[in-house]
Each structure stands twice: as structure tokens, then as C-alpha cells.
Amino acid sequence: MSTELPEPASKIELKPGVGGGGEIPSFDITLRVRRFLPEATADAYWEDFKLTMYGTDRVLDALHKVKWEHDGSLSFRRSCAHGVCGSDAMRINGRNRLACKTLLKDLDTSKPITVEAIKGLPLEKDLIVDMEPFFQSYREIMPFLISKGHEPTKERYQSAEDHAKFDDTTKCILCAACTSSCPVFWTDGQYFGPAAIVNAHRFIFDSRDDAGDMRLEILNDKEGVWRCRTTFNCSEACPRGIQVTKAIAEVKQAILARTV
Amino acid sequence: MSVSIPAPRSQRIDPKYKRGPKSHGSFEKLAWLFMRLSGVVLIVLIFGHLFTNLMVGEGISGISFGFVAGKWAALVWRVWDLVLLWLAMLHGANGVRTIINDYAEKHATRAWLKGILYVATIFIIVLGSLVIFTFDPCVTGSELAQCL
Missing domain, CATH: 3.10.20.30 (Beta-grasp domain)
Structure with missing residues (x-):
């Protein structure tokens, strides 16, 4: 018994060298x-x-x-x-x-x-x-929604404009490329690092979150945002193209605007 | 040959990475703000200083004891130079302080370098202020008009 299958009806004869991707170099x-x-x-x-x-x-x-x-x-x-x-x-x-x-x-x-x-x-x-020091800093900025008041019966609404304020920083995948490219972090590992600040930014500028002040207070530390020297290594390293240095600058401005 | 390697861990951090207690107050924030504000003021003060000393009148060849004495006879230049001294020294010292914080890896090194920096800064600020406040153009043998 032959197992040979008939040619599919859709088969098209191509001249040699036409179509296909050619050989991959x-x-x-x-x-x-x-x-x-x-x-x-x-x-x-x-x-x-x-x-x-x-x-x-x-x-x-x-x-x-x-x-x-x-x-x-x-x-x-x-x-x-x-x-x-x-x-x-x-x-x-x-x-x-x-x-x-x-x-x-x-x-x-x-x-x-x-x-x-x-x-x-x-x-x-x-x-x-060992990624533990990296995740410890991440945990310290409380990377979760903290909401006061009544829980809505459906979803928590947010306008497109409000979302645009922190859309860039939602892209973080916690790969540590930014924090481990930061020369300030290399010195003694005490600095919170760009990744923690980016993830704080994601909640600080979220209109649905109510703990922005707490996060700003955590980052208004001698090892917080003020150790950033804007060398832009983090922005260059980010595989998701997050404007990390810009996000850190926005957090600095938020701290100044609230508590000068 | 068998070396025991600790088991994979979680919630365990190399002590080097343990952050100290949270800093109280907002010193770092104020220092950051001071650097930006003093920087803007210093641009005006420094270029004003350079322009009056090097460009106006006889220029660089006119700088002498008498030139300084003449300049400091006006209160505005004494205030100008005093503000310039204080801002430049504090701006520079804070810049070096952050560089020490960024580059010194040991606590002891850091403390020593910052100690030397603070002593040097205070010494220069005090000495400079003393000169501006107690300056007397009439040294012995002075031929300046107001001393005769």
C-alpha cells in the first residue's frame, strides 16, 4: 500500500531562485x-x-x-x-x-x-x-495599587490623558539592565536604582493610586532620587525603550512641587 | 574536590546592600536645589567679575593692589565678591562631596575625604570673608589718594 499523498491542489511551480527567503547567510x-x-x-x-x-x-x-x-x-x-x-x-x-x-x-x-x-x-x-538586592529595592517602593475610599463596583476609570502620564513606565520588565548599568549603583549598591524609581513613577503618577506621597517620601532619601547624576546609562540600557532618566527627573520634580 | 555552596536563597541579602535607616529631613533635596539655583546665580556673578576685571578699562594689565582697593571702595563690589566667594565655595564643595559619595567605596575613606573637604572649605570661606570685611587699602607706604 502506497503512503504517497497526492500533490496539493494549491501547489504552484516556481522557477528556481524565485520566491522563498533564499539561504540565510x-x-x-x-x-x-x-x-x-x-x-x-x-x-x-x-x-x-x-x-x-x-x-x-x-x-x-x-x-x-x-x-x-x-x-x-x-x-x-x-x-x-x-x-x-x-x-x-x-x-x-x-x-x-x-x-x-x-x-x-x-x-x-x-x-x-x-x-x-x-x-x-x-x-x-x-x-x-543574585537579583535579591535589586528586588528588595523594588519591594520598598510598594509596587502595588494602594487605594483609599470605597471600592468601585466595576473597574476603576481613568482618562486616556491621565494614563498617558505614566504609560511609559508601565513597560518595565524588571530585567535590571538599567540599575546594573548605573555607575552610582556600582559604587556601593545603596542607591535605590533606576528600576525601583521607574516602578514608583508608575504608581505615583497613576490617578487611581492614593499612596503617591508615601512613595515620594521613600525616594526623598539620601539613597533615593537625589543620587541620580543623569548619566543616561539607564535610558540607553533599557530594552523596552523607557525614558528612565526622564522618569527619575519627573519624580524629583514631584518631590519638589509637594514639599519645598 | 567538593565545595559546599549555600542553597539558593530568597529574602537573604548580601549585607553590603542593606540600606541604613531612612535619612531624616531633606538635606539631599535642598543640596540638589541649591546646586541648580547657585549655578544660575554664579553664571552672572562669575562673568560679571571676569568682565569688569579683564575687559573694562586697562583690562588684565590694570589689575593691581590699587585696582582691588578701588573696586572694594564701593560697597556693591564687596557684596558681589562676598556672595561670589560663598556661593562658589559651597557649590564646589557640595559637588566634590557628591563625587566622594559616588566614588569612595569604604566608609572610612569617605569620612576622611569629606572631613578634609569640609575643613578646607570652611578655612577658605572664613579667610576670604575676613579679607573682604577687614580690608584696609592704607598699608604702609601706600600712595593711594584716600590714604594721604
């Missing part, structure tokens, strides 16, 4: 990864991997290739792999980026591509850092 890269294996060595070191990658590949695909085909001990975080979960923020060629949103073809493939863990947080292994 491939190229050789050197991936230079900052390794740290606490069970083996005391210090971190650079390790090079020579890989053949394709024009559609991202840095995350290169890391997968290393882990799955070259060295299974390489450790890094990633979850959704599509720029939404914020797990794979890392320093790529010295800049904080999401590995899943950085195409290899956009980097200079003639030179080694350096990949290291984000700075300023305790290094645990290879590209994995």
Missing part, C-alpha cells in the same frame, strides 16, 4: 564569555567559543549553541527568549542588553563578542547574579 563568530565557576576556581576568566551562526541568530542562540553543543556547564538565565520576561539581561560588548533581543548580525562579528554578567550585583555563576 551564515558567518563565524568568536563568543568571549566571562566564566565564573565557584566550585572550580576562585576567579572569573574569559573563555572563547568559535561558532558558526546564522543571520537570524541572536546572542541567546549563540549561548544556547555553546551550552547544548560545546560546554554544558555554561550557566545563564533565560525564560521566554522573546524579550518579555526580562531574565537574560547581560553585558554584551560592554553594554547592558537582553541576549534574546540582540541580533548577532548587528554586532561587529569580525571581533570577539564579549558576554558577561550584569555589574553591581553579587555574581553567583557565569552569567547569573
